[in-house]
Amino acid sequence: MKVTVLEKRLRDIYDHIVREEEVAEKLASNAHKDYRLSSKNLYRYLLLRSYDLRDFHDSLSELGISSLRTSEAYVLSNLTNVLKLLNLLQGKAYINTDNPEIIGYKRSKELIRKHARNLFKKAEGENSAEIMVTLPNEAADDIELLSRLIKEGMKIARINLSHGTEEVWSKMIQNLNEAKKKLGSNVKVYMDLSGPKIRTSKIEIKTSDGKIKESIGLKVGDHLILTKRDTLGKKSIYGKANQLIQKAEVGVLLPEIINDLEENDIVYFDDGMIKAVVISKKSEDVEIKITELYKSKLSSSKGINLPLTKLSLPSLTDRDIELLPFVCKNADILGYSFVRTVADVQKLYKELEKNHNTTIGVVFKIENNEAFDNLPLILMEGMKRKNIGIMIARGDLAVEVGFERISEIQNQILWICEAAHIPVIWATQVLDNLAKTGLPTRAEITDAAHSVQAECVMLNKGPFIVDAIRTLKKILLRMEAHTFKKKSSLRALNVAINSIKHYKNIE
Incomplete structure (x- = not known):
């Protein structure tokens, strides 16, 4: 041109x-x-x-x-x-x-770092990526575990309010405060609101021999009834020539989703392990057909993802509102699950005003198609408060947008947030194999290296979580010398220096 x-x-x-x-x-x-x-x-x-x-x-x-x-x-x-x-x-x-x-470029860099320091309550000049760790239940009883996590580099302790009680969470916070005081460390508390739990209800099927079966066996082509009715499940029954006589049945924890589902909508279960399509609908239930299987059994409390369905569920549940006073009193940062629209942001902000809280950090979790589509609108509304951030909740998001698109969507979220100078949390399955088994995969090491583009990286719990924190910290320190956001900083390369020395020696 x-x-x-x-x-x-x-x-x-x-x-x-x-x-x-x-x-x-x-x-x-x-x-x-x-x-x-x-x-x-x-x-x-x-x-x-x-x-x-x-x-x-x-x-x-x-x-x-x-x-x-x-x-x-x-x-x-x-x-x-x-x-x-x-x-x-x-x-x-x-x-x-x-x-x-x-x-200008320098001013934009200052704004990104300033907003990250405000959200994560970091000291002036402290610009490295934060490491967030989901606290295991043992943290309520084991101060030494918390001390080890802090020593290795945990800067934010995440408490998942989907599990446990206020009593357990209070013990975690008490132990964390003691460990912080002992080590002189400024560890922040992040609390995740649960949001609506779109899951299968309890499955307990009595077999002909009197035993209880806690799952439903499925194969591609099977029909399954999702229902509002109270049920413990019902298995498929086949007659001669493998003809389906009775369709398997399972309840859902939030019956409202039955109202929202329409014919040809896609339904995923268990982190995308089971895929189905809606083929018919009645007032009390919908009939779906299994189209893909990576797991042959469906059991209780498995997550349901509905990527094509316009859900009418509230992002802020009654239980979330009930817990807000506890969160406002004990957390530095609040994680807002299932946010999808500007109205969702406004609802949370109104509830925070009722709790007279204007300072708590708010992180909007992007975990579904609608949230991604509305991301710029969510950010604009979110910027009416001072301390905000975005979490790329890659688990649910990958199921919603498709595993083949998650890298593309992840990058788009990073770009849009960089344009808004808003800090990002890189979450879900970071060094997951290392945390659970003690041995990292090569792919997750590469993934962890890419996480340096975010201002915070979240690790989930596991028996080897201390090793995972240590490894992640080393990776981040190395990569931060080379990169800011998606820009290469062009630090002098040892491989270049050593190669030059080699050629000079030849001469």
């Missing part, structure tokens, strides 16, 4: 963004003052990414101008500089009568 054409096409994009500054200003006026510039940059980034920029990259790189690829955090500044260079190459002066408020 010719330089003149490049300049004209990019100038058209620049002019489009500038024409939209009135909208950007309005968004900025509604944001918390700490996020005023960030909300403007996010809107500019959305405008920029409404264009297909692939045509420009090769031509710009040929000219030694490649920064358009990494402009998330400082959109207008970057575009302005590219246009200046293109004008310079043509021997023209860059003339610009507009005077929009611009965020």
Whole structure:
């Protein structure tokens, strides 16, 4: 592409963004003052990414101008500089009568780090990625375990409110405070609200010999009835020629999902191990057909994912609201599960106001299709408070968007959050094999290295969690020397230095 054409096409994009500054200003006026510039940059980034920029990259790189690829955090500044260079190459002066408020690269970097320090309550100048660890039940009784976790690098202790009681969680916090005091460490408490639990209900099927079977055997092509009715399950019965006489039946913990399901909707069970499609619907139940199986049995309390279904469930349940006073009193950061819309954000903020809490950090967990589709809107609404972040909940999200798309979606979330200067938590199955078995896989080591793009990395519990923290800390320290977000910092490479020495010795 010719330089003149490049300049004209990019100038058209620049002019489009500038024409939209009135909208950007309005968004900025509604944001918390700490996020005023960030909300403007996010809107500019959305405008920029409404264009297909692939045509420009090769031509710009040929000219030694490649920064358009990494402009998330400082959109207008970057575009302005590219246009200046293109004008310079043509021997023209860059003339610009507009005077929009611009965020440069250094300022954008400062904003990202500032917002991460505010959310995670870090000291000034402390910019390395935080390590969050899900506390096991033993933390309620074992102070020494907590001390080991802290010594190895745990900076945030996560308490999952889906399991346990206030008594157990209070003991965990008491032990954590004692360990912190003993070690002089500033470990923060993160509490995850449960949100609605979309799971199978209890399955207990009496067999002909009087025994109890706690699962339903399935095969591809089987029909299963999901029902609102109270039931302990019912297994499939086949007649001659393997003909299905009775369809297997199972209840759901949230009967409301039956109302929301429609024909041709996809239903996943057990982290995507079982896939089915809705083939018919009645007032009390839906009939589904099993289409894919990676696990031949369905049992109680298994998660259900509905990627195509518009759910009417509230993100903030009555139980979550009941626990909010405890969370506000004891947590530094609150994890908001199942958030999907702007209304969900508004609901939580109203409940926090009722609890007279304006300081607790809020992390929006992106774990379904609707949340991802609404991510920019969730961020804009979220920026009305000071301390916010995003968790990429890769487990449920992978099931929802498809395992083949999770890397692509993960990157898009990182880019959008970088444009908003909002810290990200990289979660689900990080060094999972190491934490559970003591031996990491090569793939999860690579995954952990990529997690340096986030401001926090979450580890789940396991018998070898201390080893997992130690390993993750080493990986992050090494990778942070090479990378900030998706940008390479170009630290001097030992492999380059040693190779040069080799060739000099040959001479």
